[in-house]
Amino acid sequence: MGIGMLALRKIALFGGTFDPVHRGHLHLAGLAKKSLELDEVRFLPCHVSPHKTDRHPASGKDRCKMLQLATADLPWAVVDDFELKRPEPSFSFQTAEAMAERFTGCQLFWIMGGDQWDALSEWKHPERLARCVEFIVLNRGEKILKPREGYTIHIVHGEHPASASEIRKAISQGAIEPPWLVPEVAWWIEKKGLYQP
Numbered sequence: 001m002g003i004g005m006l007a008l009r010k011i012a013l014f015g016g017t018f019d020p021v022h023r024g025h026l027h028l029a030g031l032a033k034k035s036l037e038l039d040e041v042r043f044l045p046c047h048v049s050p051h052k053t054d055r056h057p058a059s060g061k062d063r064c065k066m067l068q069l070a071t072a073d074l075p076w077a078v079v080d081d082f083e084l085k086r087p088e089p090s091f092s093f094q095t096a097e098a099m100a101e102r103f104t105g106c107q108l109f110w111i112m113g114g115d116q117w118d119a120l121s122e123w124k125h126p127e128r129l130a131r132c133v134e135f136i137v138l139n140r141g142e143k144i145l146k147p148r149e150g151y152t153i154h155i156v157h158g159e160h161p162a163s164a165s166e167i168r169k170a171i172s173q174g175a176i177e178p179p180w181l182v183p184e185v186a187w188w189i190e191k192k193g194l195y196q197p
Contacts, residue, residue, distance in 0.1 A: 010036060012109040012136060013099060015044040015083065015092065017164070018063050021070045022180040023164030031158040032111050032136045033076055040076055041111070042099075043067050046083040047089060049136060055192035056168075058194045060084035091124040096132035108133045109154070114145055117153070171195040 014029055021043070029041045037168045045064055048057035058066070062080050068136065071077035083090045090108070100108060110133040117137045127150065134152040137145055140159040147153060162180035170178045172195055178186060189195065 007105040008105065009040070009103070010038045010107045010109065011040045011042060011099075011103055012036070012038050012111050013042050013044055013096065013133065014097065014111040015046055017048050017057070018043065018045045018067055019048055019057050019164055019168060020063065020181065020185055020194070021067050022162040022164060022185075023182065024160035024169055024180060026070060026182070027073070027112075027160045027162075028078065028138050028158060029111065030074075031138070032109075035156045036109065036136060036154055038076065038109065040078055042078045043071065044080050044083050044095065047088050052146050056172075056195055056197075058192075062188070062194060066185045066188055068183070069188055070182045072184070080148075093123075093125040093128040096129050100132040101163055108132070109136050111136045111138065114139045114143055117145055120128045120148070120151075168195045172197045 012032055014025075015024070018025060034036060035077065045060060045067060047060070064079055064084070067079040071079060081180055083181055084096055086094070096108065096110065110129065114133060114137055117135065123129065130151045134154060136154050139145055139155050139157050145153065145155060167178050167180060169195070171189060178189070181189070
């Protein structure tokens with residue numbers, strides 16, 4: 001392969017509260033990795049909105065630790081606390097611009113759900129985000145996702161029944177084996193007494 005033919009390193013950014021990280025997150029990240037032949041998926045836990053009063057959120061430190069435990073056997077997964085170190089509110093376009101600066105010469109992607117894709121026009125400066133990344137949109141079912149001018153979209157089909165809110169609810173109700181958790185994450189939750197009422 002000649003010098004001009006070297007493939008760019010492909011890095012996908014996967015943001016979320018991951019409160020807690022579950023098998024659904026890992027499954028969808030794996031689908032994206034396989035479909036786009038990604039070199040790396042960077043999990044970027046963000047601040048938990050103070051307006052979400054239905055939950056007892058885990059700290060950023062605990063959520064990072066759970067992500068590290070969940071991805072320990074995935075050589076392509078990296079946990080990055082970049083957003084947690086930023087003052088709130090932290091906007092996606094700022095994260096993408098910082099990552100584009102950090103990973104010059106790499107091809108950057110942004111993993112999101114179909115519902116987020118539909119709401120993208122409501123995000124802060126989505127056009128600046130689109131200048132930095134191509135979008136990997138996880139589409140559940142047969143929903144038609146509308147293209148957007150100036151945005152590159154890759155649709156990955158797949159779903160998983162896992163729900164962080166259902167996991168937190170099960171734990172708060174005393175579930176011995178909460179669903180959809182990697183055992184090491186379940187151990188950490190129990191050890192730290194997370195999501196208790």
